[in-house]
Amino acid sequence: MAGIIAAKDNSIGIKGVAPNAKIYSVKVLNDDGEGTIDNIIRGINWCIDQKVNIMNISFGFKSNNPELKSIIDKARNSGIIIVASSGNNYIREVDYPARYENVFSVGSINKEHQRVRFSPRGKIDFVAPGRGILSTNNKNGYSLFEGTSYSTAFISGLIALYMTDNPEYKIYQNQDKLIRLLQVKSLDLGVKGKDNVYGYGLLQFK
Known part of the structure; x- marks a missing residue:
């Protein structure tokens, strides 16, 4: 995820979407990709304390959890844009926290x-x-990867790039304005308008 978002522009390997972004690596899962809600809550609280601008959550849960919803609401209310993977669920429902209304x-x-x-x-x-x-x-x-987790990193990187390129959209001042910008900058796919397959579409930097 960090490579997709911010790999350096140094002619070696790959270049990230937003190579100048500052990355905080917050470990909340073990080496098998498993973690508890308590660990995730502590990690999100740490992000709130650090006043991060964007939180990339490239994992999810199948069921709602009130404690997870509460900490996500707290992070959003503190001014953090939250981007989460919808899950690799084929035609099934979207994972949490991506399914919450205040999460991309x-x-x-x-x-x-x-x-x-x-x-x-x-x-x-x-x-x-x-x-x-x-x-x-x-x-x-x-390595080559696939999954909505990696798609999520692209969106997080693009949001970081837009915030860097457009100082007036700095997150603590104009969150709603930033959200409207992202909608306008998306390439509509599927049926016209937002839908349940492509959302607003493919977010682009243009």
Whole structure:
């Protein structure tokens, strides 16, 4: 995720969407990708204390949890834009916290701008590439990845890029204005307007 968002522009390997973004790595899952709600709450509280601008959540849960909803609401009310993966659920429902209204839910498309079959339907806000994604791995190398988790990192990077390029959209002053900007900058896919497959569409930097 960090590579997709902010890999350095140094002619080696890949270049991230927003190479000048500052990344905080907040570990809330173990090496098997499992974690407790308590750990996630502590991690989100840490992000709130650090006054981060964007929180990328590239994992999710199948069921609602009141404590998770409460901490997500707290983060959003503190001014953090929250971007979360919709899950690799095929045609099933979107995961939490992506399914919450105050979280940007991200689905996956392929290079033909078509929904990838693992990308769920339902509460989708934006889509981004999610198949054949080259990025940094945890072995000091590069690998190909797929999944809505990686699509989420593209959206987080683009939001960071827009906030850097447009100082008037700095998150604590104009959250609603930023959200409207992202909608306008998206390439509409599928049926006209927002839908439950592509959301507002493919977010672009233009």
